[in-house]
Amino acid sequence: MNVTEKTKITPWEVTGKVDYEKIMTKFGTEPIDQKILKQLSDLTSGDIHFMLRRGIFFTHRDLGWLLNRKKAGENFYLYTGRGPSDHTHIGHLVPWVFTKWLQEKFHAKLIFQITDDEKFLFNENLDSETTHSLALDNALDIVALGFDPKLTEIMIDTDRSGLLYPQAVKIAKKITFSTVKATFGFDQSANIGMIFYTSIQAVPAMIESVRNGKNIPCLIPYGIDQDPHFRIARDVLPRLGYLKPASIMSIFIPPLSGVDGKMSSSDPNNAIFVTDSEAVVKRKINKYAFSGGRTSVEEHRKLGGDPDIDVSYQWLKIMFEPDDSKLKKIHDDYRSGALLSGEMKAILIERVNSFLKRHQEARERAKSTLQVFLDDH
């Protein structure tokens, strides 16, 4: 895979094949290597999340620095986000699950920003009532994952603009149109809300320092497509006297149609939503999940399948099979031909539906506890 001319990575669009090595070079980020994993495991009693072991979270900025400060006794906080353009799908949950692990391991406060203003400003067809309603809907999925209510503050942008806007103008004053033009590819037809928006997304990266009146390190887990925002934040925040936020970034979660690109809500058959029924999950995976298998059972038994391009396998690897030895057996059996594509899909369907059953129940319960997360912490 190469970064071809067709490859496009912005916070709002990911197309084409993606070479993660080249992205690291281009974006100037560091790999999650053995050294950083050792630093982590020193602080987590040896526990390393499978998304780290498997390269799902594959790159970072200043994570070593942050862990050194943690080791020296200084706490950090976490910040991640969600753009509420639709119901939550499986691809969104991947970084959230990882963020929850970080919260548990480091007992870290988490700011979870829900950017309803962004989705309203960037989508001609979404009105502000819809994006706000989706923000509340998506927040239920965050709560359902089991974040610590004492340590987790969900900020819906238009509900918290009294807090966010006065800080955002401080950031905005340091960012020119030239910069956002070069960073996001805006032209003169961009609306002025889009142009301003990145300063709103930067605020949570400094807000705990603002609130506490002293610098508190911040770690931001996110999908690599959000990196342009945080490159700007890292440039500006030190000029306001705050620390550069550290970050840890994940690959894109592939759509059902194939391992290239990023799962998106725009084609509902390419994503599995947290609200999908068992039957819908089964149908979507059986019908749409791109298979790395052969054209006939006989050929598959003889030549084996390719797990690297099999979306069902990739989803097991990314999210649904935490056990490395079980995953290896699935991988090897598929490669050898012992495991058929239909069987691979059946494993994934069972895992996804089992996960969603619990999630949907937790989502119902979340309706009664949501407000605790939305309150000023």
Place this chain on the structure above:
Amino acid sequence: MNVTEKTKITPWEVTGKVDYEKIMTKFGTEPIDQKILKQLSDLTSGDIHFMLRRGIFFTHRDLGWLLNRKKAGENFYLYTGRGPSDHTHIGHLVPWVFTKWLQEKFHAKLIFQITDDEKFLFNENLDSETTHSLALDNALDIVALGFDPKLTEIMIDTDRSGLLYPQAVKIAKKITFSTVKATFGFDQSANIGMIFYTSIQAVPAMIESVRNGKNIPCLIPYGIDQDPHFRIARDVLPRLGYLKPASIMSIFIPPLSGVDGKMSSSDPNNAIFVTDSEAVVKRKINKYAFSGGRTSVEEHRKLGGDPDIDVSYQWLKIMFEPDDSKLKKIHDDYRSGALLSGEMKAILIERVNSFLKRHQEARERAKSTLQVFLDDH
């Protein structure tokens, strides 16, 4: 006077000679003519504020439409503003005095926006603590003028961004960079807060309609230099289902140095601040107020002075001598040579100091009532 190439009128800078006839043509506004004055006096029991009679408020948009709706029984509200870059000076008070008259005559609610975000974003040398502190300071001058506390809501932008920002994004979505570039002359080095800002200034022009869930006409009195903001607001608000705000605009209040341009805080000797002492007022007017008199008393007695270019006379006309017959006598005596420049200055000094004595006392009392004006109404 012509609109020469040197003439520049933006919300942040006014330079060169100004031809108000040409401005009306260029901006597409209507004159305050006998017809509109008749409409007004029909609703004010015949009272017409001297600033209307004298052409200080000289032009408008849709004022006839608004007065017709008022006559038919529909109330309107008022909206004006202040950019807190320094202490309040006399030039700022002129439209506020007129706005207070409108409030009294029409028993109209007034939204008074104090744009501390704007002044912070547009001035490299102002930090956000300073602009916020100046906002509170300037608010005392508003309260001191005697606005009705029940009908007057002072909104400091960074204190009220919880209300303003969610509405501003709706406006911002309808405004492109091209538009603000053409309207305000921004280039690519403009910061992204400046670019977004006009959408914050547009919000009060619709906020009472938002709050009441039905359209309420809005009348905005302002200095003509603010017109670019409201041209944009009038374009965008109807596309969101709101009424175009009506407006009534004043000339620029001249600095002490001469009748061209606009009083500004940047040269303290050219402005009289509301906090200036009696001695300072006397010194500034005697030393800096541009005189329309002759070079010697003898020549002045023989040839007379020119009140049209005499700043002291202009200030009496604009603000400090409401009585038309008294003003006419001052005018005619100066023209004939009976009134000397020093005598003209003495009249102005007495009036300004008398006004400021009452204002400064009221300003002290305002400290205890300010919060009532700042609260959500």
